[in-house]
Amino acid sequence: MASGYRHGGVDFDDLFDPDILGNGPSADGYRVNGQPLRYAHVQYGQRRADVGYRVGGQDVAAMWAAKGTATYTMPFHGKAFSASNQARTNSRDSCSASISLAFQPDGTYTVHSSIAGGGNGGSSLVDSGRWLTGSTSAGEYEIQIVAADVGQATFGTSAPGFVSMTAAQSASASITVPSASAQWLSEAVRFRCLVRRGGLVQESILTARVSATGWY
Numbered sequence: 001m002a003s004g005y006r007h008g009g010v011d012f013d014d015l016f017d018p019d020i021l022g023n024g025p026s027a028d029g030y031r032v033n034g035q036p037l038r039y040a041h042v043q044y045g046q047r048r049a050d051v052g053y054r055v056g057g058q059d060v061a062a063m064w065a066a067k068g069t070a071t072y073t074m075p076f077h078g079k080a081f082s083a084s085n086q087a088r089t090n091s092r093d094s095c096s097a098s099i100s101l102a103f104q105p106d107g108t109y110t111v112h113s114s115i116a117g118g119g120n121g122g123s124s125l126v127d128s129g130r131w132l133t134g135s136t137s138a139g140e141y142e143i144q145i146v147a148a149d150v151g152q153a154t155f156g157t158s159a160p161g162f163v164s165m166t167a168a169q170s171a172s173a174s175i176t177v178p179s180a181s182a183q184w185l186s187e188a189v190r191f192r193c194l195v196r197r198g199g200l201v202q203e204s205i206l207t208a209r210v211s212a213t214g215w216y
Contacts, residue, residue, distance in 0.1 A: 003032050009053035012037070017070035020200055025063040026053065027055050039121055045069030073204045074193065075129040076101075080207035081087065081111055085166055087118030087179035087215040093119070097206035098174035101191055101198045103209040105166050107132030113207070117154055118179040118215070136197070144194040145171040153187040173208040181214035187212075 002011040016039035026036035032054065037060075045065025053060045083097035095118030103109045111127035132138060140161040147155040150173070157171040175187035191206040 003037060005030060005032075005037065005053065007053075010187060012051070015051065015067055016040065016064040017067055020070070021072060021133050022199055027053070027060050029055065030060075035172040039064035039105045041065065041184035042115060044072055056089040063111060063120055068074075070103070072195075074131050076109070076111060076206050077204040078126055078214055079127065080188070080209055081113055081126050081209075082209040083113040083115060084109065084211045085118055085120055085215075086119065086213040087177075087183040090214045091117070091179040091215060093179050094176050095120075095179045095212045096174050096176040097210045097212050098172050099189075100170060100172035101145070101193075101208075102168060102170040103131055103165060104168050105138040107138065116213075117176075131195075132165075135196050140197050141165040142196045145169065145198075146192050146194075147171070147173065149187070150176070150189050151186050151187040153189050155189060162194070165195075171211055173210055175210040175212050177212045179214055180215045180216050184211070184213045186211035 003013050005012040019038050019040050020133050022036045022043050030037040042065050046069040048066035049063050050059040081099050085095050085097040087095040096116050099116045099201045100112045109128050109131045113122050113126045114123040121205050144156045144162045145159045153171050153173050153175045159169045175185050177183040189208045193204045
């Protein structure tokens with residue numbers, strides 16, 4: 001349904017992107033069905049030319065993303081995280097390293113770097129933040145976590161297809177070699193996190209660099 005506000009004969013719904021995240025600025029004084037007019041925050045896209053409607057002395061075009069320009073990515077988008085394990089001399093088990101990504105229904109996410117075997121072990125939190133913003137709830141979103149460039153690593157995911165984010169979802173990439181070997185394996189696995197709300201799907205990429213080395 002059109003907003004009823006127009007510029008140059010074009011309705012605002014065709015000039016600005018919808019407020020998918022629920023944190024778009026509202027235009028006090030301009031209402032649709034009793035609710036303040038609201039579109040996607042300009043920080044997620046690009047500003048268009050003024051449309052002749054003002055709030056607090058500025059044109060509303062300065063508040064909202066122009067139609068077709070808004071993109072939503074998670075804070076980890078474009079980042080790379082590493083885990084590396086070198087087996088200690090005379091260890092006889094397997095030597096592995098992994099990166100794991102987990103999403104919680106409370107709107108938070110974590111990234112952990114871990115090593116195990118080869119006489120070593122431990123896990124550390126390397127990144128955390130919020131995947132859920134604005135006034136929306138986890139029940140409005142679905143996620144799919146798949147991988148590219150897996151190579152000789154092992155990838156596991158709880159969301160090979162779209163699943164609700166009302167339950168915790170996670171994925172991990174790991175690489176393993178025999179500790180008593182001369183092997184060295186390393187891969188840069190890309191996690192593709194596709195988040196869907198309504199008909200909109202947005203993608204965030206995380207790169208997991210995992211490597212393991214035997215002592216022999």
